[in-house]
Amino acid sequence: MSDAQELGITESKEHSTGEWYAEVVRKAELASYGPEGMSGFIVTRPRAYALWESVQDYLDARFKATGARNAYFPLFIPESYLEREKHIVEGFDPEVAWVTHGGREELDERLAVRPTSESIVAPYMAQWVRSHRDLPLRLNQWNSVVRWEATETKPFFRTKEFLWQEGHTAHASREDAWDETMTRLDQYEDLYEEHLAIPVLRGQKPEHDKFPGADTTTTVEALMPDGKSVQGATSHYLGTSFGEAFGIEYTDREEVERVAHTTSWGLSWRALGALVMTHSDDQGLVLPHTVAPEQVVVVPIWQEETKDDVLAYAEGIAEALEGAGVRVELDDRDERNPGFKFNEWELKGVPLRIEVGPNEQAEGSVTLVHRPDGESVEADRDGLVETVEDAFETTYAKLYAAAEENLSENVRDAFDRAELLGTLGRHGGYVRAPWCGDEACEAEVKEQLAAEVVMVPFEDDAEKHLDLDGADCAVCGDSAVETAFYAKSY
């Protein structure tokens, strides 16, 4: 296969989204599949890990500014600790990886590779919390977790091991814990909207789809271009169930012993999947400047006789941008022609390309090309830093607007079963329908279309609600009590 073929994306985003996604992930050097015998695992290559670091930097600063501190709990959880969660959730049956041997010895008790850490964090919180002065206690950790689900691998969307952060907090009151739950949901929403250029819908999961043991599971949902919803992050108000099961108790100001209210909240590298899926196209990866490892690539275009001047001009531009804190790459490779370079950097998702040839050099200008839509703009060399910063804003706005348009055009209403199934089947996206709240009604939709209730709006989120006054559940016809957002989901 020639370099050019190897470089190009051959699948179509519109017609074969799954294959296209896999190809972009591979050719943009984001990830490789795990070793033989380890299906479901991926190797995260530097270009994807840099995106994860950008997500980490964004969230970590905000977590710390709002009182959370990082910690590290062991990778393994004794089986007996997980069993204690059974007291909270009947039928809890974790699909985890089990360590049974250490070296040559069989262990007395099996150890689970953490699927999430509530059951090991809570007992320590119980040790550390004594008085109301110890609250709130806010911990976070960046780590990986393993969930042994035997589904088809989709890098960043579905993998047996994934990177994430998990926050765990304890509070004196329901109100404090609920505020915490919302603070984290707000931060996740901001990450998507301000950093990843993806609008999200916020709401809560239906009763039957909550985190095991949670009072309320809140979520931000992002709509992919293929009409499926991605659960972008979840923030759980756990009530006092973990506090009771693990003995997280404190003495209040009146010396009364009380049970702490806890929360947990997590965002995984699925955010990277949503990022790649939302913005990229048939030329490859598309990234907003906020996360792009290289924000600008400068491509000098020379003939033998103009080479020295053009290169010097290009170098000056790259240095000026770098000096202003722009992440810039100068592609001065001799062995590649400009067309090859354009394709390669488009594939890799660099938001802005600056082309400079003898004309630009003579005129003191540059040609700026926006990755998202190929728009080409002439600009003066003078004031280039501001021009580039403006172009960042413009390209970000283009990406956000396209995703916003996809979202706003794909929320439809349905009031009976035929309309619900028909609309979901034809268009995908979200279908908003009155719902009686019964899992059985969702189960019927799931069976027919593999769609589910991904979200129910918050009570105070008026514009997301249907008028339920006298409305009936679109599926069973009983009295409706909630507005359900149905969608297929990743």
Added chain:
Amino acid sequence: MSDAQELGITESKEHSTGEWYAEVVRKAELASYGPEGMSGFIVTRPRAYALWESVQDYLDARFKATGARNAYFPLFIPESYLEREKHIVEGFDPEVAWVTHGGREELDERLAVRPTSESIVAPYMAQWVRSHRDLPLRLNQWNSVVRWEATETKPFFRTKEFLWQEGHTAHASREDAWDETMTRLDQYEDLYEEHLAIPVLRGQKPEHDKFPGADTTTTVEALMPDGKSVQGATSHYLGTSFGEAFGIEYTDREEVERVAHTTSWGLSWRALGALVMTHSDDQGLVLPHTVAPEQVVVVPIWQEETKDDVLAYAEGIAEALEGAGVRVELDDRDERNPGFKFNEWELKGVPLRIEVGPNEQAEGSVTLVHRPDGESVEADRDGLVETVEDAFETTYAKLYAAAEENLSENVRDAFDRAELLGTLGRHGGYVRAPWCGDEACEAEVKEQLAAEVVMVPFEDDAEKHLDLDGADCAVCGDSAVETAFYAKSY
């Protein structure tokens, strides 16, 4: 137990170093022991994790500035991948934790929880490296590894799971790979000397103590106050052994197929153990300002009638320092008296305390107290930011000087067996002795004193070498070929 007793360190660093260390780790809220049934594991609390983040920030910036990029490889390694290392090292028998079940299913092939990642990184490097243009390839990952050693737990020094970073690189030539090995060793040395205030000795491990499969294992060693050496970090030049075993091959400029030279290099949270052990004292933790989560604590000292003025004065000071980028804590708790606060912040290792009472407020002055030695200095409120920055330098220099003195006073020479064993037994520290290079001679010393050859100086490190001209091995009397640094070690 009263608060004051709970707060104070009761063990003596000099007389019972091990118990003292455990007490400092617990009472300064650095770590807790793992759950029952998981001996050898610890929970890293936020105050220790912040120290780890400081180490990460320091190294990560330097790694990236010198071409390394972060990646993430799976937590598990198939048994057959580990077996391939057997071709490199005879008798390789990893003491690893084995995952045998995923959910309810027994796995076809056991998976090792990574003890280190050479055997999973190398096969991917083999895929990614084709041409000399793909080299050097420099990857790093921050993760945790598990080594199922059944030794007594010592937080940060000896744990079954530990946090670390592992760098893996491939190069075209021996020279490039050796430069890489030295670059990383330099960076580790700088971390210890410029960031942790710990002088180190650099050198290489003897043949029999190299990393399995390595051509050369280099090390930085730090001397603890109890006379034991800590292996602070290692950087391995792996030669072509991994390249050959895993097929990391490239086409050079002349189109000739060649095997890549590889390196690996790692630093673990043992650096935190060395940090705590080196500087702390019978009042608790001592930290340099470079890593301290709080660099300055401001303690206002008031009577009822002076409270408002003193508090306002203290707040102004805290704000001014914070504005200058100093990590500052204002301890304005009502329910604690100044003496209690002094003890608590000393226990927690805050490098500088600023005391302000009515006198200071009236005079426009402050009292600065250095944590390392209790030195108390009056200073003007004007110019306080510079005064504090100077005090940081001074306290850092004090810590470094004390550690340097311990090191320089504890390198002794010995030329025969009785002198070697006697000196090591009496003083600990390093004993420098001529060595024939035979493992059997080291084994004898190990058996008698549990000491070993922790390091052999680099060839070009002239001042560390004994004059070996005509010298005999201190143990067996055969001709000496190397200068060995013997020590007990952690």
